[in-house]
Amino acid sequence: MTAHVMCISSAGGIPIFIRKKGDGDMLTFSKMASLNGVHMFLKSQNMELLRTDMPDTSVVWKEFEGSILLIAIASGTTNNVLNRFLDAVFSAMVLIVGIDEIKNLRIIERLKRDLRVCNPIIDRLLESLDIGDRICAKTDLIDMTETIMSPENHLLQSCLEGYMECLDSLYGCVLVHGCLAVATESWWSLDPIERKLLIIAATTEGICTARDFPVFLPNKSPNVAFRLVSVTLVNHVEVLALCGPTPELADTERLAIQCWRSSIDILRAVEQCYPRNFPTSISLDSEILGFLLVNHVVGKFILSRNSQNCKNRVSGTHRLDILRTFYYQAVETFLLAASFSEQGAMENDHLSQPSTTRGQDKFEGAKETYWCSEYHKCHALKEGDHVFCVLYTSIVPTHTMRLITQKTMKTLLADKQVF
Numbered sequence: 001m002t003a004h005v006m007c008i009s010s011a012g013g014i015p016i017f018i019r020k021k022g023d024g025d026m027l028t029f030s031k032m033a034s035l036n037g038v039h040m041f042l043k044s045q046n047m048e049l050l051r052t053d054m055p056d057t058s059v060v061w062k063e064f065e066g067s068i069l070l071i072a073i074a075s076g077t078t079n080n081v082l083n084r085f086l087d088a089v090f091s092a093m094v095l096i097v098g099i100d101e102i103k104n105l106r107i108i109e110r111l112k113r114d115l116r117v118c119n120p121i122i123d124r125l126l127e128s129l130d131i132g133d134r135i136c137a138k139t140d141l142i143d144m145t146e147t148i149m150s151p152e153n154h155l156l157q158s159c160l161e162g163y164m165e166c167l168d169s170l171y172g173c174v175l176v177h178g179c180l181a182v183a184t185e186s187w188w189s190l191d192p193i194e195r196k197l198l199i200i201a202a203t204t205e206g207i208c209t210a211r212d213f214p215v216f217l218p219n220k221s222p223n224v225a226f227r228l229v230s231v232t233l234v235n236h237v238e239v240l241a242l243c244g245p246t247p248e249l250a251d252t253e254r255l256a257i258q259c260w261r262s263s264i265d266i267l268r269a270v271e272q273c274y275p276r277n278f279p280t281s282i283s284l285d286s287e288i289l290g291f292l293l294v295n296h297v298v299g300k301f302i303l304s305r306n307s308q309n310c311k312n313r314v315s316g317t318h319r320l321d322i323l324r325t326f327y328y329q330a331v332e333t334f335l336l337a338a339s340f341s342e343q344g345a346m347e348n349d350h351l352s353q354p355s356t357t358r359g360q361d362k363f364e365g366a367k368e369t370y371w372c373s374e375y376h377k378c379h380a381l382k383e384g385d386h387v388f389c390v391l392y393t394s395i396v397p398t399h400t401m402r403l404i405t406q407k408t409m410k411t412l413l414a415d416k417q418v419f
Contacts, residue, residue: 001056001131003074005089005122007115008036010069014108017115021126027073035059035071051079062086067105068093076131081328084142085129091193091218092121095201099222120204121197130325138178139320141327145195145300148179149278149412150270155263157182163239163259167229167252171242174233177274178203180300191219192299202230202240212249215242231256234267236274277304282411284308285404289376289391290319292327293412296336297385302412323391326378330369331389335382337365370401381405386413 002024007016013036020026039061042049051060060072060082070086093102096118101111128142140146150156156174160182164172171190173183178199187195194217201215209232214225227243229252239256247255260267273279284291290305305319371378373394379401380389388409392401 001075003072003077003126003129003131005070005072005086005126006032006035007089007093008032008069008071009105009108010063010067011105012108013037013040016068016108016112017119017122019119019122019126021123021129022131032071035061035073036069039063039069039071051082053079058082060086062090064090065099065103067103074129074131077129078328078332080332081129081142085125088125088142088193088196089122092118092125092197092200094218094222095121095194095197095215098216098225099218121200124200124204130321130328139303139317139324141294141301141324143193143196143299144294145192145199146179147277147300147302148176148181148270148273149302150176150181150273151279151281152266152270153182155266156270159260159263159266160184160239163256164241166255166259167241167243167247169241169243171226173199173240174270175199175203175238175240176270177236179274179277181270188298190217194219195299198228198240198242202228202238207232207235210249210253212252233260234264234271237267237271275304276307277302278412279415284408287393287396287400287404288408289393290323291391291408292320292323292389293409294327294331294387294389295385296387319391322376322378323389326371326380326391327387327389330371330378331380331382331387334366334369335380335387368402370398372398377401379405381409383409388412 002020002022004018004020004027006018006027008014009016013033015029015032018027018032039049049061051058057073057075058077058079060079061069062083063069070089072082072086074082093115097111097114101114105111125142127138128140160172160174161184164170164184170184170186173187174181180199198215205211211230212227215228216222216225229241229243229249230238231253232238233256241252284306286308288306292301292303294301303320303323365382367382369380375394377392377394377396378389379392380387386409388405390401390405390408
């Protein structure tokens with residue numbers, strides 16, 4: 001299966017970029033022109049074309065700022081996910097060039113050139129789509145931050161706060177293999193897609209000692225650029241910060257050495273927590289193949305597979321893909337339906353139950369849902385801001401799944417110092 005995303009100027013229908021993921025062929029110019037043409041025709045008739053669904057493929061159109069049109073074509077994923085994906089792609093464009101250059105689209109060739117930096121970010125966003133492909137090494141969710149739970153997180157938090165004070169910055173975080181370990185309060189106050197894109201932008205260029213490049217924040221500061229500064233502390237562990245004109249990159253490296261010199265052992269201990277992503281002191285039930293723990297309010301998640309259970313036919317990263325599919329297609333539909341309705345993001349079909357009062361309590365979604373197949377079972381439990389999705393072997397009875405899910409979720413959330 002294949003996923004495509006293309007960007008076209010609204011006024012002239014000029015292609016700006018096209019990216020794809022999967023084994024299919026790249027879209028031809030004639031197909032791109034047809035997809036743009038039908039949108040332009042309906043627009044001339046005062047109608048907005050949102051999407052079309054075919055037996056195995058969905059096409060979604062979305063215009064931004066009256067200047068560009070984004071079109072996504074994908075198989076095996078929901079329209080809700082595709083809409084959020086297009087929002088994320090547009091935010092990625094703003095992150096690199098700012099909103100003014102997109103609004104005032106004068107020189108197409110210059111925009112094309114400037115947006116080349118954006119291609120690796122868009123490719124990473126494409127990997128978040130659930131199209132049954134196993135080219136990418138990691139499973140991801142489109143607009144959420146992947147995190148890691150470590151017993152040393154509270155120590156990292158203290159070091160991070162001290163380093164941010166030296167940089168005179170409020171926005172900073174520590175990444176372990178691209179997963180967020182700790183962050184400042186202001187970093188968490190950023191829009192979820194801003195946090196997501198900043199981390200992707202800092203980790204797409206490979207490993208380097210330090211880097212410094214301008215970024216616009218799509219929601220907080222789309223017109224004025226910040227500096228995104230990244231310094232590698234030890235292998236696969238780096239600290240990010242949003243800064244103004246000062247300090248210089250060399251000074252940020254020097255300050256990082258001063259602030260983190262006494263914490264090298266802590267950093268290496270945190271790095272050992274990957275890819276398990278939760279403390280070794282917590283053991284999982286033998287029937288659990290993997291789990292996905294999501295805070296859907298804050299916009300962060302932890303994804304892990306049970307390395308002790310390797311004999312099952314559902315193995316490796318495919319387990320994590322199953323959990324993502326389950327989250328996109330079941331959890332978001334049944335457990336988070338009210339949340340997406342309030343955001344105006346849920347699809348208006350028979351599965352989407354909008355939030356309504358009419359003198360009664362509004363619908364807040366179900367509390368649990370599950371899937372069963374020949375080789376595995378999935379169970380999800382919602383409590384407060386959290387949704388816990390667990391992948392089980394197929395032999396586990398349904399009623400047993402509930403008990404194991406409840407027990408495991410309680411264990412993971414119990415240690416507030418780690419969580």
